[in-house]
Amino acid sequence: MGVVSSSPIFSAGPDIAPSPSTKTDSVPDISNAPDWQQQGYEHLWMPYCQMKTAPLPLAVERTEGVYLHLSDGRRLIDGLASWWSACHGYNHPHVVDAMHRQLDRMPHVMFGGINHEPALTLAQRLAALLPGDLNRVFFCDSGSVAVEVAMKIAIQFHRNRGQRGRTRFLSFANAYHGDTTGAMSLCDPERSMHARFEGALLQQLNVDIPRDDDSMQRFQSLLKQNRDCLAGVFIEPLVQGAGGMRFHSPDVLRCITQCCRDNDVLLIADELATGFGRTGTLFAIEQADIVPDVICLGKALSAGMIGMAATVATERVFDAFWSDDASKALMHGPTFMANPLACAAAGASLDLFEREPRLEQARTIEAGLRELLAPCRQIDRVVDVRVKGAIGVVQVDSLDHVDRLRDLFVRQGVLIRPFGDCIYTTPPLVISAGELEKIGDAIVSATRQWARWPRES
């Protein structure tokens, strides 16, 4: 047994004074809610909200096409496609049928030592759709886990080649890569919601996206200086999502890729949000004509119908794990990885990308949003309006009255949830011109009203 030291192993950081508690007050009024919500709400812990002050969540009873039907009879156009995922709208019959058929045959079986047709066919189809030799698909059940798996792959890739010290990552300002602890360490350390975990996360490098020659040269030097420690660079290609809805050009993405190549640092493209048509091409990386070493997919992968994600690596990356040495294997395996039901949904979703003009629809949405959101440029407190594929963003100087603004959207019949400094929409790709107009009009009208409200101190 080792010698036990009498001094503490860890030292605590400075304590933060807790904010004073004022119990009772503003718990949301649930008296008009349906029974199931009245009875269940007090047993629930909701995501991303201070439940004490947040309004009662919308009670959704069913979905259909681009609509959410509420228990009080209203219906809302979903301007967010359930966090970028419902690319074909809700309950698309082709996806529903495929899932029904799979449900009868085999809803789930573990993947350890077992293969099944839905997963293997899906892996083959994804490999064929992805550029270059992104051929090796590791399935998991959520985007954050796909990011964690990519981190493990990158670290072990270098270890298996004899470089043990390459354990750190570089990610970009305004990045968002998920909510698990590894993924949190890749998010913008100051501006993201994970800033409150400062001191508790892995230390990574986080820098501004280089956008011109000078900053690209500095980026190149930074990679060079840190290459012995860096396992990989994480990027959300072309569009950074939940960290701030910032865009960069294909040229910038191409240069960053080259810097990674020059320094033998793995490039990991997080296409959880941008994948499957959202930016106008099936994958955003296609617009820069690059092949990352690893790509993370999810959300719309399974048509937004059921949890599923994947981490896909090139043959070069996989080769570093291919060995007679058992210790070089990837030790990861979520219980519900490659869930057959999710694979069936994903397979059916890929059918729809083949049979229906989704990418054309994304580009039509882009043209529509450019026109519809343009009047926001004239509104006080709006600092930028930008559109990329089926993503429309109105950036404001600072967002206040968030709950009131969200409610204003609901009263206009659309689900839009402004956050950070953005009022944005990522509608289902199947949205009609009329429904898109309703979203655009609601954003213009709500932003105008919001800009007239007295600033919240």
Ligand SMILES: Cc1ncc(COP(=O)(O)O)c(C=O)c1O
């Ligand atoms: C770019 C990006 N990466 C990772 C994630 C995390 O995915 P999940 O919520 O499925 O864990 C998200 C989710 O919004 C995302 O947008």
